[in-house]
Amino acid sequence: MTFVIGLTGSIGMGKSTTAQMFADADIPVWDADATVRRLYEKDGSAAQAIGAIYPSVMIDGGVSRPKLRDLIATDPSVLDVVQNIVHPLVAKDRATFLTTETAPIVLLDIPLLFEIGADADCDGVAVVSVPADVQKQRVMERSEMSEADYEMILSRQMPDAEKRSRARWVIETLTLDAARQSVANILSEIEQDIPNA
Numbered sequence: 001m002t003f004v005i006g007l008t009g010s011i012g013m014g015k016s017t018t019a020q021m022f023a024d025a026d027i028p029v030w031d032a033d034a035t036v037r038r039l040y041e042k043d044g045s046a047a048q049a050i051g052a053i054y055p056s057v058m059i060d061g062g063v064s065r066p067k068l069r070d071l072i073a074t075d076p077s078v079l080d081v082v083q084n085i086v087h088p089l090v091a092k093d094r095a096t097f098l099t100t101e102t103a104p105i106v107l108l109d110i111p112l113l114f115e116i117g118a119d120a121d122c123d124g125v126a127v128v129s130v131p132a133d134v135q136k137q138r139v140m141e142r143s144e145m146s147e148a149d150y151e152m153i154l155s156r157q158m159p160d161a162e163k164r165s166r167a168r169w170v171i172e173t174l175t176l177d178a179a180r181q182s183v184a185n186i187l188s189e190i191e192q193d194i195p196n197a
Ligand SMILES: CC(C)(COP(=O)(O)OP(=O)(O)OC[C@H]1O[C@@H](n2cnc3c(N)ncnc32)[C@H](O)[C@@H]1O)[C@@H](O)C(=O)NCCC(=O)NCCS
Pocket: 009, 010, 011, 012, 032, 033, 036, 065, 068, 069, 072, 079, 082, 083, 086, 087, 090, 111, 112, 145, 153, 154, 156, 157
């Protein structure tokens, strides 16, 4: 039996960093963003479908994220079209991971976990979180994303408070040590629940 941990959190909350902590503890991690990146590459199935509708976002046969981001900034409905193409392909990749992985504990790293109902595939969900001002500062510091793009993305995500209230675990990511400790606690709690984990 495999225990499936779902890891989610709003933009910039520390999902990727925390997922790496689980990976460092030898937990197989499936990464939704990485899957999207692969699907956007030249000859990726999403690249072909998106290129057929929005040729202007393509570079060398792959989807250019900056170009796609700029197009979405001028027409937010483009993101709905993209999601309708991408999400079924991502779901298929996730299903393959879940049927082939035999480790006692695995982790699904999905930004839109609750929004797409993927919590139904999880035995327990962990949400990464920091206060809103820290979140915004992190995203503004790290990226080319404009404030308007940031607000648009946020408006399409379930509010942090709701995610926290729906999760089994909340991982505070203000410091690396605090997050690492939460990850260790979660894993030992699961290992106690499933004896052969
Ligand atoms: C909008 C795009 C071009 C922005 O690319 P960019 O490289 O600037 O940012 P990145 O992909 O790292 O996303 C940053 C964060 O934005 C959030 N986010 C991304 N897509 C979405 C979305 N459709 N709805 C809400 N939030 C989203 C996530 O928290 C994500 O981790 C890109 O995210 C995209 O193509 N999104 C559509 C595919 C999708 O829905 N991905 C979500 C995971 S399945």
